[in-house]
Amino acid sequence: MNLKGRHLIDPNDFTLEELQQIIELGLKMYENPEKYSEVCKGKILGTLFYEPSTRTRLSFESAMLRMGGTVLGFSDANTSSVKKGESIADTIRCMDDYADILVMRHPREGAPLLASQFSTVPLINGGDGGHQHPTQTLTDLITIKYYKKDIKNLKVAFCGDLLFGRTVHSLLKTLSRFPGISFVLISPEELRIPYHLRDEIMNKHNVEIIEATSLEEHLCEIDILYMTRIQKERFFNEEDYVKLKDSYILSKGKLKDAKEDMLILHPLPRVNEISYDVDDDPRAKYFHQAALGVYVRMALMSTLLGVKGIC
């Protein structure tokens, strides 16, 4: 199993064993960060953010700096030369000389895949439109591993906008490859997961799916509750929005029937889908999730770089 020099565009690019390897290394780095504080000394991370995403960019930068490396790049295509219509191919042909590893965020779906075809150094997809966001998926997985010890035999609920939510699609697809996983999908009927995704999960991986329109309905059976934002403009009309919006907001009151050890996760930033009174509930792990995201990115980058001293 050698991930050195590989790209990460889609979580499916990696086998389950490879995903596990990165998650386990991430947890080791989290437990003992000093040991890894110089493993990427002399390495440069290039950040190519064609649209701003402060959270993702800072998480990557923090990860590289915590391993003794440095970073360069741009955080918004409007302020860089790429605005003047330079092709992705040409940008990559230069950047892969400036940096040892690249992360790309792009509003166009498939842009990181195109970039990877021209890159001589490992390239990581930092989110492409509504398509994939594999390091968010790794962040979700390391959090599940940390709290549940094993990613198997879990009932995972997703709540919110399941039609357009890219983090949801990525995680659903990846989790369905792990053993004994089943899903509860909670959303308004208009925002259910796309047909082709449901088809893939149920037919290819044989995973059980329960669909629900209310958050409370199945809460007592759930091991992991993954909350996502639901945007007002996704509703077909104002009336539906007003009627339904509270059904998809998690409040302390609703948690009374939930399992003691249920995990509440969220890709952040949240707007109002998790009430502030949930934050001090011991089951609320979304801030720790963001913290673990740095360590899983450390594990990912050091592995793709093939640096010494990470085993």
Place this chain on the structure above:
Amino acid sequence: MLKVTGIEKGIVIDHITSGQGLKIFEKLNLHKLSTPVVLLMNVSSNKLGKKDIIKIQDYLDIDLTVLGLIDPNITINIVENNEIKEKRDIEIPEKVSGLFKCKNPRCITSVDDYAEAEFTLVPNGKIQYRCSYCEELTEYKL
């Protein structure tokens, strides 16, 4: 009436919807062949009223998979010794590129000339193809 004799050996692409013959001629790059080829247009047909026919002499090694996307009415006859040796049904190709564009407006292929999508047929009974870049489905229409 215009008469064109049969071929002794070769391929007859028959029952082409009238008007599509020239398009198929181009898609198959038949103008590059060195053996005799005829394109018949607006031939009367019991089944279609009018149809186009293409007859290619000798040349049997030709990739016909693309026909499945152009015209589902087409029939293919392989001729040897002045007889139809084989009737071939046209099939919908598993993989195509260059024939149509990804319908997803957010797809990188819609703005970057370096990105040419390869499409893979989705086995769902419809003629839908998954884009290699964005994974969205595009339904193929004539």
